[in-house]
Amino acid sequence: MNWIETLGIIAACCTTFSFLPQAIKTIREKDTSGISATMYTIFTTGTILWLGYGILTVNFPIMFANAITSMLAATILFYKFRYR
Amino acid sequence: MNWIETLGIIAACCTTFSFLPQAIKTIREKDTSGISATMYTIFTTGTILWLGYGILTVNFPIMFANAITSMLAATILFYKFRYR
Numbered sequence: 001m002n003w004i005e006t007l008g009i010i011a012a013c014c015t016t017f018s019f020l021p022q023a024i025k026t027i028r029e030k031d032t033s034g035i036s037a038t039m040y041t042i043f044t045t046g047t048i049l050w051l052g053y054g055i056l057t058v059n060f061p062i063m064f065a066n067a068i069t070s071m072l073a074a075t076i077l078f079y080k081f082r083y084r
Numbered sequence: 085m086n087w088i089e090t091l092g093i094i095a096a097c098c099t100t101f102s103f104l105p106q107a108i109k110t111i112r113e114k115d116t117s118g119i120s121a122t123m124y125t126i127f128t129t130g131t132i133l134w135l136g137y138g139i140l141t142v143n144f145p146i147m148f149a150n151a152i153t154s155m156l157a158a159t160i161l162f163y164k165f166r167y168r
Contacts (some may be wrong), residue, residue, distance in 0.1 A: 008137045014130025022123035031092045034118040036107035045096025 016065045019072035032080045040077040047073055103156035116164045124161040127147045131157055 026032060047070035054062030110116060131154035138146030 004137065004140050007133055007140070011130050011133035011137050014126050014133060018123045018127035018130060020127070021125075022120040025123075026118065029118070031118040034110065034113070034115040035107040036109045039102045039109075041096050042102035046102060048096050049091060049095035049098060053088065053095055056088050056091070076131070079137045 008067070012065055013059065016069050019069055019076070023072045023075050026076050026079045030079065030083045032076075032083050035076065035080050037054075039082050040073055040080055044070060044073040044077050096145065098151055100153050102119050102152055103160070107156045107159050108164045110160050113168045114163065116167050119160065119164050120162070121164050121168075124157055124164055128154060128157040135162075 001066075026035070047066045050062060050066040054060070054066055065078055110119070119127070131150045134146060134150040135154055138148075138150055
């Protein structure tokens with residue numbers, strides 16, 4: 001694995017796992033006033049479509065990353081509608 | 085272009101442009117209380133790394149998507165620190 005591939009993997013980990021601290025904060029504080037329902041509706045849809053794309057093209061990194069991100073984003077979206 | 089490629093493009097548009105309604109909401113309302121600074125720090129870093137990866141691998145869709153997302157995410161992060 002060369003350094004450009006390593007850069008891509010670090011980038012993917014950042015954009016995937018960045019939603020974890022947001023999900024933890026939202027679950028703990030139940031403060032969703034600043035969060036955009038439109039963003040999380042579109043974003044969650046997008047990650048589910050990416051997951052479908054990953055499955056159809058048998059691309060494991062895309063499957064793995066979007067399985068995690070879609071669950072985190074869906075959790076944040078659920079809290080947004082539950083505690084609006 | 086087959087329908088699987090179309091699915092990938094729709095997915096990419098969703099995850100890229102979903103940050104636009106969040107940025108507009110944050111700029112208008114200046115309410116960032118529910119937003120995680122940790123998330124946007126890691127996410128913005130990730131999209132800048134993805135942009136670098138796109139440039140180094142001459143991948144225009146990755147360049148284009150992450151140029152937009154990094155600007156939107158950086159704007160939200162700026163407001164988070166400015167109006168905490």
